[in-house]
Amino acid sequence: MGRVSGPPVRHGLARILSKQGVCSRTEAARWVLAGRISVDGRVVRDPEFPVVRDRHRICVDGHDLQSPAPVYLMxxxxxxxxxxxxxxxxxxxxxxxxxxxxxxxxxxxxxxxxxxxxxxxxxxxxxxxxxxxxxxSGPDKTYHVQVGGQPDAAVLEALVAGIDDSGEHLAARSVRVLRLGSRNAWLEVVLDEGRNRQIRRLLAAFQLPVLRLVRVAIGELAIGxxxxxxxxxxxxxxxxxxxxxxx
Missing domain, CATH: 3.30.70.580 (Pseudouridine synthase I, catalytic domain, N-terminal subdomain)
Structure with a gap:
């Protein structure tokens, strides 16, 4: 017996617009509310109106929705x-x-x-x-971080082992000292995931205030x-x- 496929997946109109890369989801909602979007020839003013992208004709200001050429910037x-x-x-x-x-x-x-x-x-x-x-599976992120204080080897190991904070486990993939000053230090911190203010929260647990935080690379792409x-x-x-x- 042949496999029975389920019903087509529907998504909210604003989400479809943002997924096509024409604007943000918030901006898409504004366009819909302003009456700029039509579906199958009818103006729709509900950002959550369910549509199937390949089944419905979506127009912006009377023009068929077209995905722009992809752009990648640093x-x-x-x-x-x-x-x-x-x-x-x-x-x-x-x-x-x-x-x-x-x-x-x-x-x-x-x-x-x-x-x-x-x-x-x-x-x-x-x-x-x-x-x-x-x-x-995403690339690691590399940061150079100036901290108040001079962490020793035990602290560096603890930063990699990680801490539990507000129900999240925060840890660095690796940490090494780049240079030491009289009262501060520059560290290289590598993360394999990015939680909200992860480095600042992790270092604060070891009484290491962040003075400056610079992301210098994502994967092999360096800021140069x-x-x-x-x-x-x-x-x-x-x-x-x-x-x-x-x-």
């Missing part, structure tokens, strides 16, 4: 910017770095908090972004000499290497 995020499109508090966002650039909509691939800086990826390819951020606030497109070889499973 940015050297400055300290003090938040990783979001819009900030309700009016704070400067990472999108300021793209002012004046002729780019389609791109989303951050992972995040860096406001006080952190360094390598941040952007893309409108949601499948690629999911592979990069997958904790089970890219200046603060600078960005560039990734090469095909770089995008493929980042998406290749590492574990």
């Amino acid at each position: 940015l050297n995020k400055p300290r003090g910017q938040v990783t979001t499109v819009r900030d309700e508090q009016g704070r400067d966002t990472v999108y300021r770095c793209f002012d004046g650039a002729q780019l389609p909509w791109v989303a951050p691939v992972g995040r860096l908090d406001k006080a952190s800086e360094g390598l941040l990826l952007f893309s409108n390819d949601t499948g690629w972004a999911s592979r990069i951020t997958d904790p089970a 000499d890219l200046g603060k606030g600078g960005w560039r497109e990734l090469s095909r070889e770089e995008t493929e290497a980042l998406a290749r499973p590492t574990r």
Whole structure:
């Protein structure tokens, strides 16, 4: 007997728009509410309206929904910017770095908090972004972290062993000392997953305040000499290497 397939999978209209890489899910909801989106010739104003992408005709401002060409970017995020499109508090966002650039909509691939800086990826390819951020197979992230204090070998080992904090196990894949100052130290910390403020929470458990935190590499992609606030497109070889499973 032949295998019986289930009903087609339906997703909310705003989600479909964002998955196609044309805008963020929040922006898609705004478009729907504004009456800019039609499904099979009828304007829909419900962002959660269920549709099947390959079965329904979706139009934006009267034009068939078309996925833009995929874009893959790296940015050297400055300290003090938040990783979001819009900030309700009016704070400067990472999108300021793209002012004046002729780019389609791109989303951050992972995040860096406001006080952190360094390598941040952007893309409108949601499948690629999911592979990069997958904790089970995505690339390691390497950080250079300046801390107050001078951790000894026992503390470095404890950082790798990890701690339990708020129901989460936080640990570094590896930690080594880059250089020591009179009252502080620079550490290289490698993570194989990224939980919210993971490095700051982990170091705080050992009374090591973070003075500066810079992400310097994702997998084999290093930030190199890219200046603060600078960005560039990734090469095909770089995008493929980042998406290749590492574990």
